[in-house]
Amino acid sequence: MQLNDARMTRVNLSGVEIRGAALYGTRLVGVELSDVVIEGDLGNVVVNGVDIGPLVDAELTRRDPLYGELNPPDAEGFRRAWAQIEQRWADLTERARALPEETLHANVDGEWSFIQTLRHLGFATAAWLQRTVQGDPNPYRPLDLPWDEAPDWPAEWNMPGDRTARPTLEEALAGRAARQDAMREHLATLTDDDLTGSVTREEPGWPAYPDVPVHLALQTILVEEYQHHRFATRDLETLTAGEKED
Structure with a gap:
């Protein structure tokens, strides 16, 4: 399924499962995220003004030093x-x-x-x-x-x-x-x-x-x-x- 450059407003994505997706240049504005699980590669992922990628990497390395290697x-x-x-x-x-x-x-x-x-x-x-x-x-x-x-x-x-x-x-x-x-x-x-x-x-x-x-x-x-x-x-x-x- 190709949703490149799609614009979605007032959508309900509760319970949605997304696998094997490419989310480049994606903007989520005015969203409510709760009980959300993300497994994947993060690069320049900004949440409320904070790039969370380095924070996640630091925490994963703290938990397991091998991750940092x-x-x-x-x-x-x-x-x-x-x-x-x-x-x-x-x-x-x-x-x-x-x-x-x-x-x-x-x-x-x-x-x-x-x-x-x-x-x-x-x-x-x-x-x-x-x-x-x-x-x-x-x-x-x-x-x-x-x-x-x-x-x-x-x-x-x-x-x-x-x-x-x-x-x-x-x-x-x-x-x-x-x-x-x-x-x-x-x-x-x-x-x-x-x-x-x-x-x-x-x-x-x-x-x-x-x-x-x-x-x-x-x-x-x-x-x-x-x-x-x-x-x-x-x-x-x-x-x-x-x-x-x-």
């Missing part, structure tokens, strides 16, 4: 952040291994299941590391899962996207481990000079953007890994809450 200034910072992210995922995966397979396929409030999350992270690493940075024109595997609002890519691109697939945890982890290895190996030899470069991918497929900064491509993976670990942890807590009470 997701935009590393140098190659060593990338290696340090990735090592912490990998350890967190290793701990969460061990917890997942002890849960019934059905729990790992369960969705909470329409979000991805644990196994779907692993599949999506494989897609993210394939897209931003293996294709964008390393130049593999088609690094995807059949179980990789793009974001839900991904476009209908041409069939000849052979892009993955079966949300209904139900691989076992071990099947999902096999692809996941290969992508984690690829990221770790790439960061092992990453230099500060590498981070100042940019790449353009014109081969059929996605992503295919001009002049993508290497730093941005690799940072995208850090953010994806961090945020989806947060979401997966939250949802497993919800799914196992009854077990703790027992």
Whole structure:
């Protein structure tokens, strides 16, 4: 749905859920916001004259210092952040291994299941590391899962996207481990000079953007890994809450 440059007055948006939306240059004037939840990237978001983005970043960093390391200034910072992210995922995966397979396929409030999350992270690493940075024109595997609002890519691109697939945890982890290895190996030899470069991918497929900064491509993976670990942890807590009470 395209609502670019729409003008809405005297509208009631109570109970509305908006996903995968682009809100650039948007103005909300004379609104009443209560019980509103926003999950996304904030940049120059001004509420009653206050840019809340830096305030939110400061609070999230206070709660978890790793959040403040997701935009590393140098190659060593990338290696340090990735090592912490990998350890967190290793701990969460061990917890997942002890849960019934059905729990790992369960969705909470329409979000991805644990196994779907692993599949999506494989897609993210394939897209931003293996294709964008390393130049593999088609690094995807059949179980990789793009974001839900991904476009209908041409069939000849052979892009993955079966949300209904139900691989076992071990099947999902096999692809996941290969992508984690690829990221770790790439960061092992990453230099500060590498981070100042940019790449353009014109081969059929996605992503295919001009002049993508290497730093941005690799940072995208850090953010994806961090945020989806947060979401997966939250949802497993919800799914196992009854077990703790027992």
